């Protein structure tokens with residue numbers, strides 16, 4: 343029997359959060375969907391790295407090696423040299439090659455399209471057996487790729503907002519936050535809405551609910567947020 347863990351603040355509707363963020367920010371751009379292996383590579387490169395930098399590293403890998411098989415089989419120093427601008431590039435080069443090699447050993451080739459027919463939870467479990475693939479990479483592989491599955495991606499910005507809002511414990515792990523949030527997402531949401539929600543939450547975390555100093559007075563979620571409610575609302579006309 344599966345027990346449904348409650349969000350800490352059950353009064354908050356994630357649909358309302360989404361709607362406020364859509365009003366506050368421009369709707370996210372529509373996606374160019376990658377095949378799932380490419381998306382997994384993109385997500386591995388993206389940890390703690392600006393999107394523009396990880397995207398550039400992704401394209402640099404393809405320019406230099408031509409395909410993921412060649413990246414898998416290259417010397418790790420050569421992969422590291424190409425992705426040198428991303429944070430922890432040496433560690434990511436090792437993790438990336440280890441994941442590609444394990445995938446080849448398990449499936450005979452670099453292909454994740456077989457997951458298209460799988461339910462989300464077993465697909466996450468399967469992906470997380472690959473070295474270096476945690477919940478953020480596995481969910482991004484399922485949701486952002488051509489697989490378009492309903493798996494919510496939660497990164498550090500998104501997690502910080504959930505913690506400060508009091509929706510998850512202040513020290514909740516990404517996996518714990520995922521387990522709490524997933525059952526509360528509206529049934530009607532599509533995989534694209536999931537991706538949009540993630541990007542809106544991340545945008546809030548980057549621009550307003552920043553790591554060092556959240557600007558609660560400018561936040562569209564202030565009244566819904568356990569941290570923000572203790573901060574005086576900014577007077578209309580004074581903000582921005």
Ligand code: SF4
Nearest residue numbers: 551556558561567570
């Ligand atoms: S009100 Fe403040 S703490 Fe809450 S989500 Fe907004 S910026 Fe973050």
